Amino acid sequence: MRVLVLGAGYAGLTLARDLERRLPADADLTVVNDAPHHLVQHEVHRAIRRPAVADAIRVPLDEALDRAEVVVDRVTGVDRDARTVELAEGDAIDYDYCAVCLGAETAYYGIPGLESHSVPLKRVADAKAIRDRFFDDCDEGGTVVVGGAGLSGVQVAGELAALRDEEGAHADIVLVEQLDAVAPSFDESFQRAVRDELLDRGVDIRTETTVESVTDATVATDTGDIDYDLLVWTGGIAGDEAMGGERPAVRADLRLDRRTFVVGDADRAGERLRGAPRGEDGRRKRRRAGRVRDRRRRERLRPAARPLPLRGARLDCLGRRRCGRAGRPEHLPREGREGDESHRRGGTSHLRRGDFAGGRPRRRGTARLTRR
Numbered sequence: 001m002r003v004l005v006l007g008a009g010y011a012g013l014t015l016a017r018d019l020e021r022r023l024p025a026d027a028d029l030t031v032v033n034d035a036p037h038h039l040v041q042h043e044v045h046r047a048i049r050r051p052a053v054a055d056a057i058r059v060p061l062d063e064a065l066d067r068a069e070v071v072v073d074r075v076t077g078v079d080r081d082a083r084t085v086e087l088a089e090g091d092a093i094d095y096d097y098c099a100v101c102l103g104a105e106t107a108y109y110g111i112p113g114l115e116s117h118s119v120p121l122k123r124v125a126d127a128k129a130i131r132d133r134f135f136d137d138c139d140e141g142g143t144v145v146v147g148g149a150g151l152s153g154v155q156v157a158g159e160l161a162a163l164r165d166e167e168g169a170h171a172d173i174v175l176v177e178q179l180d181a182v183a184p185s186f187d188e189s190f191q192r193a194v195r196d197e198l199l200d201r202g203v204d205i206r207t208e209t210t211v212e213s214v215t216d217a218t219v220a221t222d223t224g225d226i227d228y229d230l231l232v233w234t235g236g237i238a239g240d241e242a243m244g245g246e247r248p249a250v251r252a253d254l255r256l257d258r259r260t261f262v263v264g265d266a267d268r269a270g271e272r273l274r275g276a277p278r279g280e281d282g283r284r285k286r287r288r289a290g291r292v293r294d295r296r297r298r299e300r301l302r303p304a305a306r307p308l309p310l311r312g313a314r315l316d317c318l319g320r321r322r323c324g325r326a327g328r329p330e331h332l333p334r335e336g337r338e339g340d341e342s343h344r345r346g347g348t349s350h351l352r353r354g355d356f357a358g359g360r361p362r363r364r365g366t367a368r369l370t371r372r
């Protein structure tokens with residue numbers, strides 16, 4: 001049996017490490033990634049201000065994996081009928097089961113001039129380009145526009161504001177968001193905290209502002225034009241080219257079909273409110289969703305009246321659990337509270353911050369790394 005994992009980002013690497021432990025010894029496990037390292041992508045914005053971070057957030061795959069064969073190549077297509085994956089350089093690979101974990105690309109929504117005039121932020125090279133452009137074009141004064149105030153956008157705006165202050169530069173940082181709040185898919189308390197922090201750092205936040213077109217000097221929005229020197233676009237995500245630009249909807253078990261799964265940003269399963277209706281209707285729905293989330297969180301934290309019997313485990317109260325030999329019950333939250341290591345006793349193998357002590361993961365194994 002051959003199991004393929006396409007992509008070694010957070011989803012692909014976590015899955016591959018789990019499969020290394022769970023698959024029978026005679027099953028072949030192959031991971032295909034377009035780079036020989038795992039990128040801790042949610043830290044990539046830090047490399048704008050601290051270029052040395054780039055080394056710490058790239059983890060060699062042959063150190064992070066044990067028995068999997070790692071193929072460094074670009075996936076160009078997945079033929080689900082033939083159960084074959086096409087690669088840019090090497091021969092196609094057949095599979096019995098395949099997990100597509102290719103992440104997502106930046107979405108430009110066909111906005112005229114946006115793609116050609118903006119810098120995205122997905123990779124270390126993007127962070128470097130943003131830093132270089134900041135020093136070339138904005139050091140002496142100028143305007144950086146960050147389009148999209150999701151998690152990456154707010155973090156980019158924060159890093160750029162900190163960089164400006166550290167360097168004594170004079171650039172204006174403008175954060176533009178189409179919806180009515182920064183971090184729009186989070187609770188209102190989180191949104192307020194992020195907004196206050198950004199305002200404290202002198203970021204000019206413009207919500208309910210939609211980018212309509214971009215020229216080499218101006219971002220045209222529905223609330224007026226903004227002259228800019230550097231435009232960073234973090235306004236949305238689309239599927240990888242190998243998936244035809246799609247992020248397919250999958251079933252609850254992440255299956256696209258009997259043999260093919262899609263995990264992580266590559267699918268739309270985890271999407272909460274992205275693409276939610278705009279305007280008043282959207283605001284009402286988001287407030288309602290926030291209330292439901294808050295209630296669920298309160299319920300999770302409330303101690304159960306008596307321990308719940310679970311297969312191989314006993315639950316004293318949610319958030320604190322004991323795991324028996326059979327391991328962690330599947331439907332419990334994956335992580336305990338911060339600093340709580342109890343979830344590891346059941347034998348789960350998450351890639352955790354501690355694995356990166358000293359900027360490198362603990363040496364774990366000797367996965368073979370091949371270029372086909």
Ligand SMILES: Cc1cc2nc3c(=O)[nH]c(=O)nc-3n(C[C@H](O)[C@H](O)[C@H](O)COP(=O)(O)OP(=O)(O)OC[C@H]3O[C@@H](n4cnc5c(N)ncnc54)[C@H](O)[C@@H]3O)c2cc1C
Nearest residue numbers: 007008009010011033034041042074075102103152264265
């Ligand atoms: C600046 C920034 C800040 C963020 N902050 C947060 C945060 O604070 N909290 C949070 O929850 N999320 C955050 N995110 C989002 C988070 O990083 C993603 O949700 C997460 O990385 C998705 O994991 P993934 O494995 O699905 O995809 P990815 O991490 O994108 O991994 C995809 C992998 O597939 C590889 N790949 C892609 N295409 C191909 C191909 N055709 N062939 C071969 N290999 C390919 C890539 O090189 C990569 O290794 C942030 C993202 C960014 C950019």
